[in-house]
Amino acid sequence: xxxxxxxxxxxxxxxxxxxxxxxxxxxxxxxxxxxxxxxxxxxxxxxxxxxxxxxxxxxxxxxxxxxxxxxxxxxxxxxxxxxxxxxxxxxxxxxxxxxxxxxxxxxxxxxxxxxxxxxxxxxxxxxxxxxxxxxxxxxxxxxxxxxxxxxxxxxxxxxxxxxxxxxxxxxxxxxxxxxxxxxxxxxxxxxxxxxxxxxxxxxxxxxxxxxxxxxxxxxxxxxxxxxxxxxxxxxxxxxxxxxxxxxxxxxxxxxxxxxxxxxxxxxxxxxxxxxxxxxxxxxxxxxxxxxxxxxxxxxxxxxxxxxxxxxxxxxxxxxxxxxxxxxxxxxxxxxxxxxxxxxxxxxxxxxxxxxxxxxxxxxxxxxxxxxxxxxxxxxxx
Numbered sequence: 001x002x003x004x005x006x007x008x009x010x011x012x013x014x015x016x017x018x019x020x021x022x023x024x025x026x027x028x029x030x031x032x033x034x035x036x037x038x039x040x041x042x043x044x045x046x047x048x049x050x051x052x053x054x055x056x057x058x059x060x061x062x063x064x065x066x067x068x069x070x071x072x073x074x075x076x077x078x079x080x081x082x083x084x085x086x087x088x089x090x091x092x093x094x095x096x097x098x099x100x101x102x103x104x105x106x107x108x109x110x111x112x113x114x115x116x117x118x119x120x121x122x123x124x125x126x127x128x129x130x131x132x133x134x135x136x137x138x139x140x141x142x143x144x145x146x147x148x149x150x151x152x153x154x155x156x157x158x159x160x161x162x163x164x165x166x167x168x169x170x171x172x173x174x175x176x177x178x179x180x181x182x183x184x185x186x187x188x189x190x191x192x193x194x195x196x197x198x199x200x201x202x203x204x205x206x207x208x209x210x211x212x213x214x215x216x217x218x219x220x221x222x223x224x225x226x227x228x229x230x231x232x233x234x235x236x237x238x239x240x241x242x243x244x245x246x247x248x249x250x251x252x253x254x255x256x257x258x259x260x261x262x263x264x265x266x267x268x269x270x271x272x273x274x275x276x277x278x279x280x281x282x283x284x285x286x287x288x289x290x291x292x293x294x295x296x297x298x299x300x301x302x303x304x305x306x307x308x309x310x311x312x313x314x315x316x317x318x319x320x321x322x323x324x325x326x327x328x329x330x331x332x333x334x335x336x337x338x339x340x341x342x343x344x345x346x347x348x349x350x351x352x353x354x355x356x357x358x359x360x361x362x363x364x365x366x367x368x369x370x371x372x373x374x375x376x377x378x379x380x381x
Contacts, residue, residue, distance in 0.1 A: 033277045033312070034227050035353045036236045036267070037133055037157065038260075040284035041115060042243030045298050046305030047290065047336060048253055050098050050318070053079045057325035064292050065250050074098075078318050083257035086265035090309055094316035097308040097378065099345050101323055103286060103338035105369050109300035111244070114285030119157035121343060123369040132365040134160030136350050137235055139364060147235040150223050158237050165233075169214045169222065216263040224270025227278070238263070243284060247295035264309060276311035279353035279379060283307075283342060289334050290325055303336035308349055314380050341372070348374035 052058050053070050054077035071079035072088040078100070080088050090096035106117040106125070113125035121132035137147045138161060149158050149166040158164045187193045219238060226232045240260060245252050260282070268275050287304030303323075308315070323329050323337040331337040343366045351361035351374060358374035366372040 032234070032274070033354050034234050034236075034271070034274060034279070034310075035136075035350060036223065036227075036238070036278065036280040036310075038238045038240060038263075038280060038282045039115070039118070039155070039157070040243045040260075040282065041239060041241050042111065042245075042284070043114070043286050043288055043300055044243040044256075044284040044304060045245060045249065045253060045288040045301075046100060046102075046284075046303065047287065048249065048298075049081050049084075049257065050074075050100055050305045051079045051081065052077055052100070052322065052325065055322070055325050061290055061325060062292065064296065067250070074318060077320075077322065081254070081257050083254045084261050086261045086268075087307070087309065090264075090268070091316060095309060095311055095313055097313050097315040098318045098320075099306045099308070099340055099375075100318060100320040101303045101336055101338055102283075102306050102340040102342050102345060103303050104342045106286065107302060109286060109302075111285060111300075116156060118283065118285045118342070119155065121346075121366045121369060128368050130160030131155070131157035132346065133157040133235070133237060134162050134164065135365050136354075136361070137162045137164070139356060139361065140235075140354065146233050147237075148226055148233040150219060150226075150236060150238045155237055155239060167222075167226070169218070216259040217266040220263040220266030220268075221270045224267050224272075224274075228271060228274050245288070245297050246293070246299060247297040249292075249297040268310075278310040279312045279349060280309040281306065281346065281349055282309070283346075287336055290330060290336060291334065301335035302331045303338040306342060306345055308345075308378060312353060312379050314378060319375075340375070343369055343372045344375045345378075347372055348376045349378050352376060352379035 047062065048065060051062070051066060051071050069082050071082045072084065073079045074091060078098070080091065087096055104114070104118050105123045106114045116125040117123070119131050120128035122128035133147070134157070140146050147158060147162070147164045149155055149164060150168070151166050152168040154164050154166045223236050223238060227234065227236060242256055264280065267280065271278055283306040284304050286300065286302055288298035288301040290301070293299055319340070321339040323339050327333065329337060347362035347365055348358050350356070350365070351358035358376055362372040362374045
């Protein structure tokens with residue numbers, strides 16, 4: 001009976017399906033700083049996202065992909081993919097920062113294992129049970145109120161001891177008010193299900209103002225709607241799929257990046273004045289091969305690029321200890337060699353974004369992956 005009622009709860013929310021543990025109550029947020037994590041599932045090609053056009057070997061390796069459009073020139077070494085128009089504007093306003101040749105501790109090129117290492121903060125897959133973002137939420141003064149996943153279920157990075165809500169737009173029509181009233185009455189005297197239903201209704205109310213469509217721009221606006229409510233969360237996670245470009249990469253990646261660009265622009269615009277206190281981290285599980293394969297794509301690699309965006313970011317720069325693309329400089333003679341640790345970037349960005357001690361954040365989030373020295377100087381004081 002409980003399972004049947006739980007399914008009814010999700011369906012009754014109509015245009016948005018909320019999955020939430022009992023006991024969650026979205027109360028007044030403890031901080032006005034905001035931190036958003038966007039994961040690129042499928043291994044985004046950092047060499048195409050942020051192109052090292054100043055590297056002598058790049059043109060010969062990637063001419064088939066970049067063609068005659070090298071992108072938005074950022075400095076003497078790097079050009080941004082031409083699809084990232086809004087992110088290019090953020091960079092010009094010093095609200096975007098890129099860290100290139102970056103990777104998690106994982107090196108074996110399996111999507112599932114790589115994503116698990118990225119999301120748990122471990123050194124090996126499936127060793128750590130909870131996610132680094134959940135541990136970060138636990139470090140905040142009022143942890144149970146402060147996070148939401150814009151996803152059908154709570155992703156691994158947000159799973160752990162702190163209860164976290166998730167909200168996913170649905171194609172279902174809005175539920176009628178009469179149905180909502182009847183379900184509310186049904187659960188009124190149920191001590192187990194009443195708190196769950198009440199929390200679902202409150203989060204549904206937070207999302208109603210901005211709609212619940214599934215296109216990238218709408219997801220950005222939806223996320224901003226949650227983050228700007230006085231009684232809303234201040235940490236959010238979004239998932240993006242489809243970054244596994246083994247074939248026809250030029251067109252497929254351009255479409256992916258346009259969607260990401262639209263989502264981030266909508267998030268920025270929806271946050272309004274709150275953008276000034278916001279940090280968005282965009283990262284993927286690993287990069288792709290330096291060479292193009294026979295089907296116009298790239299295969300699983302190692303080093304990639306991570307992005308920090310937001311009004312809080314000390315941007316307008318690329319952080320890179322560039323390893324070079326000459327044959328003798330590649331990792332395993334095929335991949336971009338990592339020279340920066342993604343764990344160190346996450347620890348530093350998260351700590352500075354939320355006003356926490358970077359060393360303590362590094363120990364808490366990445367205790368199982370060895371000593372982490374957070375990268376600092378990323379966020380405006």
